[in-house]
Amino acid sequence: MPAELNRLTIHAAHDLLVKKQISSVELTQACLDTIKKVDGKIQAIVTGTADVALAQAQKADAAIAQGKTGPLTGIPALIKDNMCTKGIRTTASSKMLEKFVPPYNATVVEKLENAGVVIVGKANLDEYAMGSSTENSAFFTTHNPYDLTRVPGGSSGGSAAGVAAGEAIFALGSDTGGSIRQPAGFCNVVGFKPTYGRVSRYGLIAFASSLDQIGPFTHDAYDCALVMNAISGHDQRDATSAPEPVNDYTKNLNGNIKGMKIGIPQEYFVEGMQPEVDAAIKAAIKKFEELGAKVEWGVSLPSTRLALAVYYILAPSEASANLARYDGSKYGFAYLDTNSMWEGMEKTKQMGFGPEVKRRIMLGTYALSAGYYDAYYLKAQKVRTLIRREFDAAFEKYDALVTPTSPTVPFKIGEKANDPLSMYLSDVCTLPINIAGVPGISIPAGFSNGLPIGMQIIGKTFAEETIFRLSHAYQQVTDWHTRAPVL
Amino acid sequence: MKLSREEVKHIAALARLGMTEDEIEKAREQLSNILENFEVLKEVDTSDIPPTAQSISLVNVLRKDEPRPSLPAEDILANAPDREGELFKLRPVLE
Numbered sequence: 001m002p003a004e005l006n007r008l009t010i011h012a013a014h015d016l017l018v019k020k021q022i023s024s025v026e027l028t029q030a031c032l033d034t035i036k037k038v039d040g041k042i043q044a045i046v047t048g049t050a051d052v053a054l055a056q057a058q059k060a061d062a063a064i065a066q067g068k069t070g071p072l073t074g075i076p077a078l079i080k081d082n083m084c085t086k087g088i089r090t091t092a093s094s095k096m097l098e099k100f101v102p103p104y105n106a107t108v109v110e111k112l113e114n115a116g117v118v119i120v121g122k123a124n125l126d127e128y129a130m131g132s133s134t135e136n137s138a139f140f141t142t143h144n145p146y147d148l149t150r151v152p153g154g155s156s157g158g159s160a161a162g163v164a165a166g167e168a169i170f171a172l173g174s175d176t177g178g179s180i181r182q183p184a185g186f187c188n189v190v191g192f193k194p195t196y197g198r199v200s201r202y203g204l205i206a207f208a209s210s211l212d213q214i215g216p217f218t219h220d221a222y223d224c225a226l227v228m229n230a231i232s233g234h235d236q237r238d239a240t241s242a243p244e245p246v247n248d249y250t251k252n253l254n255g256n257i258k259g260m261k262i263g264i265p266q267e268y269f270v271e272g273m274q275p276e277v278d279a280a281i282k283a284a285i286k287k288f289e290e291l292g293a294k295v296e297w298g299v300s301l302p303s304t305r306l307a308l309a310v311y312y313i314l315a316p317s318e319a320s321a322n323l324a325r326y327d328g329s330k331y332g333f334a335y336l337d338t339n340s341m342w343e344g345m346e347k348t349k350q351m352g353f354g355p356e357v358k359r360r361i362m363l364g365t366y367a368l369s370a371g372y373y374d375a376y377y378l379k380a381q382k383v384r385t386l387i388r389r390e391f392d393a394a395f396e397k398y399d400a401l402v403t404p405t406s407p408t409v410p411f412k413i414g415e416k417a418n419d420p421l422s423m424y425l426s427d428v429c430t431l432p433i434n435i436a437g438v439p440g441i442s443i444p445a446g447f448s449n450g451l452p453i454g455m456q457i458i459g460k461t462f463a464e465e466t467i468f469r470l471s472h473a474y475q476q477v478t479d480w481h482t483r484a485p486v487l
Numbered sequence: 488m489k490l491s492r493e494e495v496k497h498i499a500a501l502a503r504l505g506m507t508e509d510e511i512e513k514a515r516e517q518l519s520n521i522l523e524n525f526e527v528l529k530e531v532d533t534s535d536i537p538p539t540a541q542s543i544s545l546v547n548v549l550r551k552d553e554p555r556p557s558l559p560a561e562d563i564l565a566n567a568p569d570r571e572g573e574l575f576k577l578r579p580v581l582e
Contacts, residue, residue: 334568437542
């Protein structure tokens with residue numbers, strides 16, 4: 001039996017499970033033991049589900065004994081706490097939903113359970129997925145496993161830190177402007193945001209509905225493809241879910257990327273970018289050249305500079321509409337000590353939401369209000385078209401674009417907490433991808449003084465396969481993704 | 488773009504979000520700062536550009552209207568902040 005079961009990849013664990021060299025209960029117990037040992041320091045988990053997990057693991061072992069085994073059977077996972085889990089508290093890391101127990105499963109949770117996945121816990125996030133550090137969680141801040149004084153990124157910081165720390169073999173996160181890729185980059189794991197519509201959002205607590213997508217955190221690209229195989233596909237319960245066919249994403253992961261065309265958009269090598277990040281990404285790009293890909297520098301996506309403004313109009317506008325439902329009537333926190341409906345509603349929101357959520361509700365309400373709609377929301381939607389067209393034009397020439405995931409390595413806890421704008425800037429390389437709706441991944445690409453650096457690979461709409469091929473080929477000739485933090 | 492306190496109060500009222508005097512002042516400063524960064528969009532000529540509401544081109548998604556069981560009422564009401572029997576209990580809408 002390998003020493004650290006909880007650090008195995010999905011495919012390695014699967015091999016051992018089907019050969020009966022390990023059981024899912026042993027694998028699950030290894031993750032639960034790690035949670036017990038390190039989560040006091042990392043604080044990745046809002047709600048632990050050890051009992052549920054062990055029962056699911058026993059069920060998985062029974063299935064394996066009968067030879068009914070899929071690639072994810074018996075594999076322990078963390079679920080970001082903004083995806084509904086039937087009978088398991090789902091908080092969005094907000095006081096508003098602190099006691100909310102969903103009566104149904106999100107489609108992704110249903111799909112993972114049907115695939116035999118074991119759920120070991122619900123992972124911490126910035127409240128309602130609004131943030132880039134998990135410091136906006138109403139409960140506690142998650143710590144970066146590579147340096148406990150630094151943030152894990154966000155908003156899916158608990159999912160990223162949990163996988164990096166070996167608390168689970170993989171995790172699900174959600175990504176509205178970088179909330180999977182930025183924390184993946186900060187925690188040295190793989191994090192993938194699929195094409196908009198590829199994965200059902202049913203049961204995902206809505207933040208910005210035209211941008212939100214669910215995706216996996218894993219140790220390598222092969223695992224990422226395996227999880228995507230399980231969660232992708234059309235769902236009648238999400239009207240924006242795409243009816244496109246889903247291929248087996250692992251099919252072409254053979255290390256061969258000869259002749260593939262990669263563009264390097266110059267606007268993503270921004271001012272204020274740390275030189276170590278610049279150097280690491282340029283070294284990674286060289287690797288692609290060595291593997292036979294054709295790299296073209298100096299590609300230009302000039303509207304990139306507008307993406308931050310577009311995002312911070314669209315996302316808060318949609319959020320302000322989505323969060324209007326938390327009025328203290330049907331579920332969630334409620335201020336009941338009044339006979340006035342309006343006072344009840346106002347106090348419910350005042351006491352139930354944290355500062356960043358309130359800021360975005362205010363921003364969005366303003367952008368949508370009478371007299372400002374055309375100048376802000378409609379204008380942002382038009383510029384969105386320009387951003388999308390530039391990506392479409394680039395993908396006529398290139399199979400993929402490569403950029404840094406974030407301009408910096410993980411920052412210190414507290415460093416940006418009082419400056420919303422500088423926090424927003426940490427997502428400058430990831431938000432254009434959500435605006436355009438295209439898929440993007442972050443994969444480990446090096447370290448600077450022990451702190452992880454992520455590389456982003458962006459692909460064409462519904463061409464997730466291309467991204468996995470490039471990532472997998474890169475991981476055949478590098479070992480960043482196999483490094484683990486010392487805890 | 489500098490917001491006034493009155494404007495901030497108006498937005499809060501539209502959002503039905505209660506705010507203290509301190510929160511109003513802080514929101515005024517922070518929102519004004521953020522709005523200044525949106526000015527960059529004004530320079531962009533979008534006169535012939537259609538808006539994009541969402542990035543994949545699905546329109547009018549319909550499914551068959553087939554009856555199926557709804558969630559058990561008790562599971563739904565279990566999350567109610569206040570209830571009376573099988574009903575959600577709310578403050579009076581008309582006073």
